[in-house]
Amino acid sequence: MKISEILEISQGSLLTPYANPDIEILGGFAGDLMSDVLASIQPESVLITGLSNPQVIRTALIADVRVVIFARGKQPAQETIKLAIEEKLPVISSDLGLYEISGRLLQHGLPSFEKRMLHAFDSD
């Protein structure tokens, strides 16, 4: 799925200039826990998150994520946008929620990159 289709399906708007809309995205991950993202996500993917701090961008860069969507209309800090522009990582803001964006993308054929966490420890 191309970035342009993701933009359209998520009803999002680009926060960084000149993203190449033809970049191919292979799968997606939705979540707010960065370690879970790193444990699961494959390269060339979309990361959908409710967080908006610069670590989201740094996590995305480490994991070779190609595009980030900030859900629920969250406007990330200027610092976050600045880092994304510097690193040429396209970021999208969408008014839809994590659940709805994920559902829509899945319905349009973009597979999930979320993996089952083995031996999850119950810390409570």
Place this chain on the structure above:
Amino acid sequence: MFSDKPAVTDDEAAKITRVEELAYELSVGEVMTSKVFSLRPNQTMREALDEFKQHRISGAPVEVDGKLLGILSIEDMIRSLRDGRIDLTVADYMTADVITARKEDPVIEALKLFVKSRVGRLPVLDSDDKLVGILTKSDITNGLLKALQNDYEAEELIRYRASHLFEDIVSDRSTLTLRYNVKRNDFSHGGAASNNIKKALLRLGATPQIARRCGIAVYEAEMNLIIHTNHGGVLRVEIEPDRITMEAYDDGPGIPDISLAMQPGYSTAPQEIREKGFGAGMGLVNIKSCVDEMNLASSLDRGTNLYMVMHLDKTRHFS
């Protein structure tokens, strides 16, 4: 999805992607021809014909004091010749409804205009609507090639220097050490050191997979230093031709029960850290799955030392 076309190699794909990227990065102003020959509307078609011949051009914008009024093409010239009216003015035969490009627009926008409108040239206007240049498809091709060439030379030079580092230096054992001081609670820079390490490894010719796995491991280690230490700590990466050794060490408070800390999902991170998206209890687990060797040593009086190794064999070498 399947086609009979020969498969594109990764290398070729990377180059194609770069050209596409450049089409977004380069602006029309950077690739256009800025010394524009232009016509006045009150010149005769005969004068225009002479100008076309003299400058060896097949079209020109028509302007008065920088304000674009139209464009005169060779087709307009032919029409006037067919009518036998080359005594009429440029204003009589020019196309007044002109498609223009903006100087600050990315080249990709101009390419779309060319495809959509099938015109041969686009007059370029600045933000004050003044004519500042003219753009043809060959301007774009030349601009892209030039940018690609510059890009390639710069990157080649850096890559060459970096990847031949070990060959150029004669010693029994050469290593390159990168060191980063990580401060406790410094969330705004969290992950910066790891991203620099990942970039350095790619520069040195590591494969994307190796760079990614090392990146994830040191990123988790970096966040642990930020979240869990008394005073922060140090990330140290030692690069050798056959292995990458990564270490994270601090001076406390130490981990009371290492086997518990290694359990997936076990976390001692406070709520405010979790709200930032960290402290899921997956850090050490992630590290273990990314690197070939991992050793975690900790004592309550001396602090923690995390040791990680990635081996580079023939298939996972520095290229």
